[in-house]
Amino acid sequence: MDESKFAATPVQAVATLSVHIIAVAIVFASVYFASSIVITLVVASLIAFTLEPAVVLLERVRVPRWLGSLLMVLLTLAVVYVIVYLIYDRAAAFMQDLPKLTTRIKQIVAHIQLTTKNIQQSTTTMLPASPEASLPAVRVQQESPWGQFLLRGIGSAYAFAVTVMFVPFLVFFMLTSRNHIWMSTLNLFPVERRQQAEDVMRGISKMVRNFMVGNLLVAVISAGLITPIFALVGLRYALVVGPIAAFLSLVPYVGVALAVLPPLLIALVQFDTMGPFLSIALTVVFMHFIAVNVLTPPLVGHRVKLNALTVTISMMFWGWLWGAIGLVLAIPITAAVKAVCDNVDRLKPYGDWMGES
Numbered sequence: 001m002d003e004s005k006f007a008a009t010p011v012q013a014v015a016t017l018s019v020h021i022i023a024v025a026i027v028f029a030s031v032y033f034a035s036s037i038v039i040t041l042v043v044a045s046l047i048a049f050t051l052e053p054a055v056v057l058l059e060r061v062r063v064p065r066w067l068g069s070l071l072m073v074l075l076t077l078a079v080v081y082v083i084v085y086l087i088y089d090r091a092a093a094f095m096q097d098l099p100k101l102t103t104r105i106k107q108i109v110a111h112i113q114l115t116t117k118n119i120q121q122s123t124t125t126m127l128p129a130s131p132e133a134s135l136p137a138v139r140v141q142q143e144s145p146w147g148q149f150l151l152r153g154i155g156s157a158y159a160f161a162v163t164v165m166f167v168p169f170l171v172f173f174m175l176t177s178r179n180h181i182w183m184s185t186l187n188l189f190p191v192e193r194r195q196q197a198e199d200v201m202r203g204i205s206k207m208v209r210n211f212m213v214g215n216l217l218v219a220v221i222s223a224g225l226i227t228p229i230f231a232l233v234g235l236r237y238a239l240v241v242g243p244i245a246a247f248l249s250l251v252p253y254v255g256v257a258l259a260v261l262p263p264l265l266i267a268l269v270q271f272d273t274m275g276p277f278l279s280i281a282l283t284v285v286f287m288h289f290i291a292v293n294v295l296t297p298p299l300v301g302h303r304v305k306l307n308a309l310t311v312t313i314s315m316m317f318w319g320w321l322w323g324a325i326g327l328v329l330a331i332p333i334t335a336a337v338k339a340v341c342d343n344v345d346r347l348k349p350y351g352d353w354m355g356e357s
């Protein structure tokens with residue numbers, strides 16, 4: 001009997017491994033094919049984690065939880081509305097300057113093309129002409145890859161609008177039913193594992209909250225320093241472009257390039273000398289350095305920090321899976337995964353590998 005049990009052990013191990021592989025494949029397939037639903041739930045969860053401390057604070061002053069949740073959701077919607085209104089107002093004004101910007105860009109592109117053509121002509125005079133050179137070039141107009149990248153996880157602008165409409169309701173229900181959801185989730189686990197499950201859930205909550213609130217504070221402080229400098233330079237729409245540059249600079253690796261692009265485009269229409277361009281670029285680069293090395297460690301916390309390899313892999317994977325939205329959600333999702341690893345004994349080595357030394 002013992003021999004048969006010993007002989008069956010490798011088969012059981014292979015079966016268990018196969019089940020795990022199939023489970024992982026099902027999860028990834030669900031995340032890919034039901035991306036709009038998953039993205040909606042992830043975004044709503046992140047917002048609920050961020051608003052939870054404020055709801056708890058309102059509960060301590062005898063405000064009912066449902067009312068506190070409603071107030072926080074309405075306040076968040078009001079802030080988003082003001083931000084969208086300011087951006088839309090400035091965007092409408094920017095559209096009036098768009099012909100000037102287009103003309104300047106065409107002039108720069110024409111100058112680059114002329115220079116390239118001169119270099120090509122000087123090169124072809126030194127090389128024998130090939131028969132293919134006389135053949136006409138055929139160009140096929142393709143759909144813009146940027147639109148596909150921006151809407152990859154959602155599918156269409158209509159689906160994006162529907163997703164945005166569902167998020168406030170999900171956040172409200174998550175905040176209102178937080179205690180019930182918490183206990184119901186713990187009841188899914190055996191009694192002997194509920195304490196470990198609770199530690200994992202608390203770790204995820206703390207990790208995500210630290211990440212969201214900390215990065216929001218970093219962005220607000222950066223915007224408070226960048227915006228006055230843009231105003232001193234004389235950049236138009238500084239009150240909107242400054243915060244946009246501050247938030248974009250938080251994106252790992254490509255943040256500086258993304259942050260410097262909007263103000264430089266506006267400066268391209270407005271200025272003719274190199275001084276303002278250098279001032280704008282140096283301001284964004286300097287504030288990015290300050291945000292990463294001075295503001296992020298105390299405000300976000302060392303527990304949230306992921307090493308460069310983990311950040312790169314997560315952004316590549318989630319960007320490939322969900323496009324631009326995946327790039328935005330890559331770090332919070334990976335931070336939540338790290339929180340799970342940090343609170344499960346057999347997964348702690350993976351959490352250590354994902355974190356910084």
